[in-house]
Every structure is written in C-alpha cells, then in structure tokens.
Amino acid sequence: MDAPLHPAPREHEELEHHPSPRKYVAIAVILAIVTAIEVAIYYIPALFDFIVPLLLAFAVIKFIFVALYFMHLKFDSKVFRRFFLIGIFLALAIFGVVLAIFFLAQNGPAPVLTDR
Amino acid sequence: MAAHEAAVAAHDDHQTSTGLDNTKLAMWAFLGSECLFFGSMISTYLLYRNNVLDGPTPHEIYDIPYTSVSSFVLLMSSLTMVLALNAIQRRDQRALRSWLLATAFLGLCFIGGQIYEFTTFVHEGLTMSTSTFGSSFFVLTGFHGAHVTVGILMLLTLYGLSLAGKLEGPEGARPVEFIGLYWHFVDIVWIVIFTVVYLVPTE
Amino acid sequence: MATVAAPRRGLLARPTAKTGVWGWVTTVDHKKIGILYGVTAFVFFILGGLEAIAIRLQLAQPNGDVLTAEAYNQFFTMHGITMIFLVVMPFGVALMNFFIPLMIGARDVAFPRLNAFSYWCFALGGVFIYSSFFFGGAPDGGWFGYAPLSVQLPGAGMTYYSLGLQILGIASLAGAVNFIVTILNMRAPGMTLMRMPVFIWMVLVTSFLLLFAMPVIAVALFQLMFDRVFEANFFNPAAGGDPLLWQHLFWLFGHPEVYIMILPAMGIVSDVLPTFARKPIFGYAAIVFAGAAIGFMGWGVWAHHMFATGLGPVANSAFALTTMFIAVPTGVKIFNWLGTLWGGQIRFKTPMLFAIGFVAMFIIGGLSGVTHAIVPHDRQQTDTYYVVAHFHYVLFGGAIFGIFAGLYYWWPKIFGRLLSEKLGKLHFWLMFIGFNLTFGPMHIVGLQGMPRRTYTYPDNMGWDLMNMIETVGAVVIAVSILVFLFNAVVTRKRGEVATADPWDARTLEWSIPSPPPEYNFKEIPLVKDRDDWWHRKYAPTPEGEPVRVFAGGADVEADDDDGHGIHLPSPSYFPVVASAGLPVMGWGVVYTAWPVVALGGLVTLLGIFGWAFEPSAEEDH
Helix, strand or coil: CCCCCECCCCHHHHHHCCCCHHHHHHHHHHHHHHHHHHHHHHHCHHHHHHHHHHHHHHHHHHHHHHHHHHCCCCCCCHHHHHHHHHHHHHHHHHHHHHHHHHHHCCCCCCCCCCCC | CHHHHHHHHHHHCCCECCCCCHHHHHHHHHHHHHHHHHHHHHHHHHHHCCCCCCCCCHHHHCCHHHHHHHHHHHHHHHHHHHHHHHHHHCCCHHHHHHHHHHHHHHHHHHHHHHHHHHHHHHHCCCCCCCCHHHHHHHHHHHHHHHHHHHHHHHHHHHHHHHHCCCCCCHHHHHHHHHHHHHHHHHHHHHHHHHHHHHHCCCC | CCCCCCCCCCCCCCCCCCCHHHHHHCCCCHHHHHHHHHHHHHHHHHHHHHHHHHHHHHHCCCCCCCCCHHHHHHHHHHHHHHHHHHHHHHHHHHHHHHHHHHHHCCCCCCCHHHHHHHHHHHHHHHHHHHHCCCCCCCCCCCCCCCCCHHHHCCCCHHHHHHHHHHHHHHHHHHHHHHHHHHHHHCCCCCCCHHHCCHHHHHHHHHHHHHHHHHHHHHHHHHHHHHHHHHCCCCCCHHHCCCHHHHHHHHHHHHHHHHHHHHHHHHHHHHHHHHHHHCCCCCCHHHHHHHHHHHHHHHHHCHHHHCHHHCCCHHHHHHHHHHHHHCHHHHHHHHHHHHHHHCCCCCCCCHHHHHHHHHHHHHHHHHHHHHHHCCHHHHHHHCCEHHHHHHHHHHHHHHHHHHHHHHHHHHHHHHHCECCCHHHHHHHHHHHHHHHHHHHHHHHHHHHCCCECCCCCCCCCCCCHHHHHHHHHHHHHHHHHHHHHHHHHHHHHHHCCECCCCCCCCCCHHHHCCCCCCCCCCCCCCCCCCCCHHHHHHEEECCCCCEEECCCHHHHCCCCCCCCCCCEEECCCCHHHHHHHHHHHHHHHHHCCCHHHHHHHHHHHHHHHHHHHHCCCCEEEC
C-alpha cells in the first residue's frame, strides 16, 4: 500500500460500477430458481445418492451471487473480499478439523441416544 | 498559515491511507468475524443433529415446503435491499424509504415464519431441552433470527434518518450500504442454514 | 470550512465537558480512554494479586486451612479470569489506545465513540464479574470453565462467568475492529505498512486474532449459559452432549488468546530495545513477518491443550508438529532482539531492564512450552504445576514485564513526568527475584507430580520447602508492586518534568510535547522513513556516523496557538449508556428476572439509538 493518501471514492465513480436494477432483479430470479431446484431435488428419489454434493453446490452458487453482486464484492476493492475470505476459510479449516476429530475418532462422537 | 489550512483540508476530505471508507472496512471486518460465530454454531449442529433421544428427528419435524417459502422471502429481501441502495445512490429518498420498508417487511415476514415454526416444533415435542439436536437447532436458528431482528431495527433506523433528512448528499449512501452489507450477510447465512440444516438428509 | 454547531439543548445535545468526572465519563479522546483502561486494569491487577497472595498463603504449607476448598476454587478461578481478561489484555489496550494514533501520525482512532464503548464494556463487565463475590458467589469452575462441571456447579458463579466474559468479549471485538480500521486507514502520509513501528504491526496482528477468536468463545459461552439457565443439552453427557465440544471451542479461542496477550508485549519490547541500544531493530521485516506467522500458525495448535483427552494418535501427532513449528517464528524474534542488542550502545534504564527481563523470562517460558509439545511428556505435565510454571513465565515474565517496560518507557509521554530511576530499578529487581522465586520451583514440584487447581496437598510428598519458597516469592512480588505505586504517586508532583523526547527515541510519538496536546499533532507529519523521528534528528555523515541535525526533543514545546482550526470529535454520553445496559441484562439472567433483562436491553437499545441520532458535529478546537 502506497504512501500518499487516496481520496475516498466519490459517489459518481461508484455509480458507474453498479449493476442496474434490472440486473439485480435478474439475479434475484436466478436465486429463486436455484432455490426451487434445491427443493425439487429433495423430493426426487433418483437423485438421492448425489443429493449432498448437489445441494452444497447450489448453496455455494447462491452464496457467490449474493456476495459478488448484492454485496458488490465483484466491483469493490479486493481488501473487502480478503476479510470475508479469511473468515470463511478459517471457519471451514478449523471446524473441518474439529468435526474430523469427532467423526473419525476411535470411539466416534458422543453416542447417538435414541430411546425409541 | 498554509500549514493550518492544509491541516483543516486534510481532515475535511476524510482521506484514508487505503482509499477505502472507514465504516465499510469496519463492516467487512465484522462480517469476517461473524463467519466464525455462525461457523461455530453450524458445526455444533452438525455434531449433534442425530442425537434425538426420545424427541422428534430432523426428518420428522422439518416442513421443507414451509421453510422454502420463508427462505424465498429472505432472498427477495436482499433484492429490495440492493434496490434501496440503488435508490439513494440516485439521491431518491422516497424510493429509498419504500425499498427500506419493503425489506423490513419481508424481514418481519421471515421472523413471523420463524416464530410460527418454533412454536409448532415445541408443540410437536422439540424444545431446547429435548435433546442436543433440539439445543443446537434452536440456538443456531434463534441467533440467526436475532440477527435478522437487529437488521430490521437498523433498517427502520435508516428510514427514520432519511425522514429526518440525515441521509442527504454524497455521504448519505454510506450508512445504507453499510447496513445493506449486514443484511445480505444474514441472508447468506440463511442460505447455508437452509441447505445444511434443513435439506441435507440425516440418518 | 464552517462546522455545523451542535445543538446546545435537548436530549441529543453533545456534552461539552473536558474536565472533571463528567469529562472523563463522556470522553472519546483516545488518550483519556487509554488512561482509563490503564488505571482500571491496575485496580484489577491489585485484586488479582490479592487473590494470588491468598492462594499462596493457602499453599505455603501442606494441609493448609487459610481457605476452604470452596473458597480456594473461587480464588484461583477469579485470579485467572482477572489476570487474563481484566489485566493483561486491558493493559495492552491501554497502551494501544494511547499510542496507536501517536505512532502512526493520526489525531484519534477511526471510531472514537466505539472506543469509549469498549472501555465502558470492559469496566462494567469487570464490575459485573466481581459483583458475584457479593451476590451469589464468584465463578469457581476455573477460568477455562470445563464442561460438564461448569454446567453442573451450583450457585450463580459460573453463570456470572458465562455472561461476564461475554460482555468483555464485546469490548474486545469492538476494539479489534476499531484498531484494524485505524491502522489500515489513518496512517500519516508516507507511512507505508513497512514503515510502521513494530508495536503497531503486532497490534494489527493481535486485532485480527481477536476478530476471529472472540466469536468462537462467544458461542461456547452462550451454549454454557443455555445449558445452565435454560436446560439445554450442549454439554449434558446423559443426552449425548460431548464435553470435548466445550474444550475444542474454548481452546480455538484460548490459544489465539495467548498470542493476543503476548504479541503487544513483544511489540513494546521491539520498540524499547532499539531506543536503549541506539540501534534500529535488527531484521525489521523478519520480526514483522514472524509476528504475522505466529498469528497465522496460532490457529493450528489449539488441541495441544487437549493431549490428555484421548484424541487419538493422528490428531496428537499433527498438533504436536504444529506446536513445535510455531516455536520457529518465535525463535526468529528472539534472535532479532538479541541482534538488536549486539553492538549497541546500551543504556540500562528501567524500561530496558524490563525489556531484557522479558526476553530472558520468555525464553525460559518458551522452552517449557516446547517440552509440552512432546505428547508423552505432556501427559505427565498435564494438570501439574509444571504447566503453571510455563504459563506464568510467558505471561508474567513475558507479558507483564513487557507491559512494565512500556509503562516506564511511555510514562513521561503520557503524564509529562519521568518515573524515578532508582525506584524503578528497585521495582525491577524485586519483581525479577520475587517472580523467579515464585515460579521457578513450580517446574520442580510439577515434575514431582504436584497437582494444580487443588486447594491443598499432603505433608509427605516432599513439596513443602518449594511451596514455602514460592509463597515468599509472591510476597516479594507484592512489595515490588508497592514500590511501583509509590514511584507513581511520589513523582506525580515532584518527578522530573519530561521533555518531548527524554529517551532520544526513534518513533513519532516522541516528536510532540509530553503530555500531548488534545489534537496530538499540530500538523500531520509527512513520513519519509521507518523510525522517521530518528532520521529527522540524525543524519549520517559520509563516514556513516549519525550526527545530530537539530536539537530534537527540547525544541518541541506546547504552543500558545492551540492548533486552532483542528476539528476533534465531541464527547458523548451514549457509549456509557449503551454499555450500562449489558451488566443489567446479566444480573437479570443470573436471577432469572426477565423484566430486568428487558430493562437492560432497553437501556442498551436507547443508548445505541442515541448514538446513531446524535449530531455528529465536531467542535472547533
């Protein structure tokens, strides 16, 4: 990061980089369609073997659309993206390890108790 | 007194070393932190979701069509939020207020839906004390709901600020953008929760 | 440019007091907030020290009867909570608050009211936790609150624990956001990241650690609270709740927490050593990157606190390796500190003594830490006094010595008077001797099997002599603190008046008067170098010897022209109001009095609304 102070971005500069309302609506429609597909998959027995990767993939797609467009990360400084990515990757990494320790441990996680 | 004028000018320009706005940077830092907050609760849920004791299982108690509708509502609230930001960037205070109210309304619908869902679950025998599944479910979705509620309060505050004429000028969009980021994040968290908690099947 | 005049009447009028109690309560000035943090932390230091003395009196002899087991559990729990959350962290924040803007050439932090809010959350959170002694019993489940014991312990203590730490966590998280934005965004022109003092770099890394670690313990504490108050099952073994979940969540926070406590002290030492060796820090880039590496790698070691819980050989080996690896960047720093001293013109002033003491004691603590990384050896060390020795060497010998180095170093800048050198040296040597007498023998009794967290021990174990020595050492430490207090009080009116730059130091805070004017810098400096102040004072001759360019500190005086035209943020009531509702909510939960919780929530909400709606008019200075 360089020495001289930079002016805060002026409003008119920002507007140039914004998607139009029409584009926002289009993205919202895509999000709604993806949600509908997710729910549909839930009910289709033929897809049951692939359901987890499919659902996760769709969730990631929705996540990315909201983050890049609605949260404007696609058009903003990379610094903001880094804060978010650090949080996400840190959470995935440490909790991935924690859950791996629980589920792969010799005794397994705490026993499933179902008195039924 | 050129130095004096320079000092005054330097302060007034709100220049920053990175060129990035202070409040926007602060919100992104906070959102990074929130990833860990929700990550901890989601992990706890993943650990405990099959421990149902003699209470209902996830599969038995979730009403997927119902929750899909409330998920759709929250998704659409992100659209109205970004349209609100777009409005104030065009200096249209009335459109801003309309879209803010729409967002708050959709948020309230979501919360109403959550409250109904929670009371239904309690009547069907799932409480925080029933099992670790119950505890982790209610705490995760409860905190998410609390975040939505705080968001609604902030949206209404923005509405009030706009009415009071405090969102005029080039700086007016900043608080809207800042609260918009929070709102979209809360929506994103629900995207994850809807998939991981409701849709992904348990044993 | 004219400023909007703040309304003088009505609920939202900004307060104007700059002096007196009201001035301190409504201040948003980072320097005043820093002093508030420091004084409050010192009060808690005394309380935590008294708890330690009580512990040592109980353990001075076998079968001690100074404290009952129940009382002992409260004392050692509160000693830990106090020293970690109410002393070391806030002392660090005190110095960060006062000096970040001064070292980067800014007039205040990015969010002055948020800064005040952090302080009040800390102060009121501390009051809330200590109120437990009077209202139901203090926390007694250890500062680490292991479940399910922490869930099952009767009384209010661990409920105070779960809520009090939550309030303190809010203070820390807000502070972290504030400092990150301040450091990234408010540096003077020319101050690139690689020209910042090492202390600022360490604060930046610390703030990132806080940002990502605090939410994890927040979740753990909420889960504990829900288990205790609402009969949830997170840690209920009968329902399949897993105590290890608590430990993972706690140590995912807890390990970054120890780096949060030590990195600022390392930063202080990295700025004190060069000043008193008249040399720049050896290997600036390496020290900075090592600090960042420690922050990053610190996320990969948490389960080394769980080696005795049956994680299995794969997890144990992985965490043993990561723990050994993290010693590497720490070693880099130590060698660079030694390299700074090597060939320098050393002046053994009090700050330097504490800084060198830090390095020596931290090496010892670090070495015992490395032995913990060896899993089979750790099995023996776990729950013994060997661990107590380790963490006191790094946290007392490390963090506290580093903080005192900073206090003696920066005292003249903060208060305008130098502390007495004679008394300072007496303090150092008494503390150094007392500290080693107290914690050195703990390595030995620990290896001999003396268990920790236990209120007494039998008389045929051969631990008697060591324990007596340790208690004597604790008393010596207490005397040394009294020396420091005496020094502070006596020099307040009669101490040598400090010039701007009494140590002939290197960084920007020494370029302004002592104490600094409210606006810090009359003109924001244009920075051309690392150690810019040094380079303005000294220019190298062709032979490479530095030559004094101008008379430096003595020339910098407070001006009659009080920086007219500099805009400073106005004081505000609302940070106090917003934070005041939090302990009220806490008491409401402890007594399950829901109207009280609602009342506290309302107060906080009103505080936040007031904060949002009050005029942002800045006053003309």
